[in-house]
Amino acid sequence: CDVIDIEGNPISRDEERPTYAHAQKMRAAMSYAFGRLQRIGLVPWQEPRTASGHPTGNPSVSEIVSSYMVSLRRRKVQAGETSVSSRAITEVRSTCKLVSLPLLNLLQDTIRQLYNYNSDQGRSTLPQAGGHVLTNNWCGPAIRLMIQAAITIAFACLLRFDEALRIQISDIEFLRDKQGNQTILKLMLRSRKTSQFG
Structure with missing residues (x-):
């Protein structure tokens, strides 16, 4: 999903890369795997502080992964990728x-x-x-x-x-046909619909 591959090499701009939505699905799958299958839950991942030397918590909900996802989303939008939730529904x-x-x-x-x-x-x-x-x-x-x-x-x-x-009221415009009849109400939203939940 990013501009570099898993080995740290840059990916060509011509090569098709997965979308941000794909990255979200990968993260959700890892959260499920660690949280449910490994029974770690949704406790954020922490460096080893116990005597056993093992890290605790779910690595997919760590602060590092969260900040990476925010950064990835910003880079994807700047590169021209359409926002996940801004798809139009016509009817x-x-x-x-x-x-x-x-x-x-x-x-x-x-x-x-x-x-x-x-x-x-x-x-x-x-x-x-x-x-x-x-x-x-x-x-x-x-x-x-x-x-x-x-x-x-x-x-x-x-x-x-x-x-x-x-x-x-300034976001609303009433459009008229050639006869002067009001036919369409045009609404321009001041911000894009970018929330993934709505």
């Missing part, structure tokens, strides 16, 4: 491999109920000035619509909550 239904179908239907149903609730004519206006704020009406229609938009965008774009909360 929500394609997430059925990641999310069970009943859960996907529940999420879609929740978004639909939220839309229906916010579209109700009686809820789309603010109470008159001087009126008392009821405990079940803690926000106005604008706030509810922003919450609905954030949930829908997070669902459609597979964003985590922290990613969705970083979206600003």
Whole structure:
């Protein structure tokens, strides 16, 4: 995966090298082998401090290996390798491999109920000035619509909550066709989706 081979010789740029994802899989396999099969667990590896002179812990979760993986990832990205989690998913239904179908239907149903609730004519206006704020009406229609938009965008774009909360109005652009009809909502994320877990 690196720029040098196992014997310390440089690898030619023309030669195909495994990706960072491959390095992660190799490390995960070693963590499993040492942790489960050798029954060492996930205790970080340490130099021999016991009377027996044997090192203790799992070498694949040592500080040296962790810093090497961070460095390898940085070098791979600088060399032009696409980030592991920045692959685009074009259709929500394609997430059925990641999310069970009943859960996907529940999420879609929740978004639909939220839309229906916010579209109700009686809820789309603010109470008159001087009126008392009821405990079940803690926000106005604008706030509810922003919450609905954030949930829908997070669902459609597979964003985590922290990613969705970083979206600003300047990140959103409404595109129109030649007749002037609004057709597309374009969202530009300020940062790439690089977390391997989301």
